[in-house]
Amino acid sequence: MHLPRLLGLEAGSTVNAGKISGGIGANTISPKASIVVELRYTQTLERDRLLKGLNDIVATTFVEGVSAELEGGIQRDVMQPSAKQADLLQHIEALLGYPLKTEKRGGVSDANIVSAAGVATLDGFGPFGDGDHTIHERASKLSFERRIDEVSKILLAYNCFGKT
Known part of the structure; x- marks a missing residue:
């Protein structure tokens, strides 16, 4: 192998x-x-x-007298879809009034840590763009306003500012 x-x-x-x-x-x-x-x-x-x-x-030894060691480990486990996550997504889509595009990615977001702990988690509320992690990475200026509006509505609806 x-x-x-x-x-x-x-x-x-x-x-x-x-x-x-x-x-x-x-x-x-x-x-x-x-x-x-x-x-x-x-x-x-x-x-x-x-x-x-x-x-x-x-x-596996490929060359006599040569050995290998493995160090390190998983930084962040995968965020797998769950019923709790689907329910959260449905509530947020109802709040926003339109569906949100979802995709599976093999990324290592900090959200994966929270998701692995069993918390319903959504990720990817940054600006739209492309070229992730390359010298060609870019973000659409027009998408910043939309994302700020979406996240503000979500935080207000879920009372994340401690107001009653």
């Missing part, structure tokens, strides 16, 4: 070897090397498959 074989685009899973480092020179055998890997997934079954695959890779 190799990292590229863990990729599961049809299931919404990605594997990225974001940083590889090691060696002490061009004409030497490196005493040590490291690779930073990021796994993204949209469901817990995929998380489990990816982690098992990664552990299998680390446990």
Whole structure:
């Protein structure tokens, strides 16, 4: 098994070897090397498959005398749809008077932490845009007003300002 074989685009899973480092020179055998890997997934079954695959890779010896160690862990688990979340979404859509577009993403939002604790959670009330996390990332100025209006209505309706 190799990292590229863990990729599961049809299931919404990605594997990225974001940083590889090691060696002490061009004409030497490196005493040590490291690779930073990021796994993204949209469901817990995929998380489990990816982690098992990664552990299998680390446990496999490809070159005699060479070993590997796995460090780190999951920063934020996946936000999976739930009945509580669907109910919250329905209430907010009724409040706003129109449906909100939803999508599954393998991202690592802070909202995932709250969702994993069983709290009905929605994410993505920032401005519309594209090019996420690239030098081409951009946001639509026109969408700021809409998002501010939406979030203000939600906070007021749910009495988030402590007023009675």
